[in-house]
Amino acid sequence: MESSDTGASASSPPPSPVPPSWPSPTPALPLLVVVASPCAACKTLRRRCSESCVLAPYFPPSDPAKFAIAHRVFGASNIVKFLLTLPESQRDDAVSSMIYEASARIRDPVYGCAGAISQLQTQITQLQAQLAKSQAELISMQIQRANLMEQLHMTKSQESCPQQFIESLLNSPHDYQINSCLDDYNGFGSFWEPLWT
Structure with missing residues (x-):
């Protein structure tokens, strides 16, 4: 009898380590591969954007107008060549300058930034002239006020001969x-x- 009991116990499945109240484990989900969208430069040029893309840090996909303006004036190959000649610490400023210059070139194809700088210098000269004129008028009014106060003080001593x-x-x-x-x-x-x- 003991042999039958041992045989029966050998054929029965071993007890489950998971209590029956726990939910059964879900099947493993496939890993989701997150694909980053290409940078604005690669999107505009319709090419594949790699991790080593020089333009990706400076032309994000959320702002395609920045690259469109710079590409229109300078061209993509020139932008890449220019950025590769600079250390990474200066590239952000260089891109900002290129975008500003390209915007100025689109507004004024002849003079570009030089025209904007010249216009601002003219405004500065005009404002300096206005400031000098206002300061001269202020000094003149202060002198007139001082003369008037002096003459009003003289009235007390000259009441005998008005x-x-x-x-x-x-x-x-x-x-x-x-x-x-x-x-x-x-x-x-x-x-x-x-x-x-």
């Missing part, structure tokens, strides 16, 4: 501003009445 004081004010080179200021000043109302009658 006629001479009024004549000195009228003969000053800035009498148009002084007269308007004195019209508003209450202390001179009695002086002006005899002059106008």
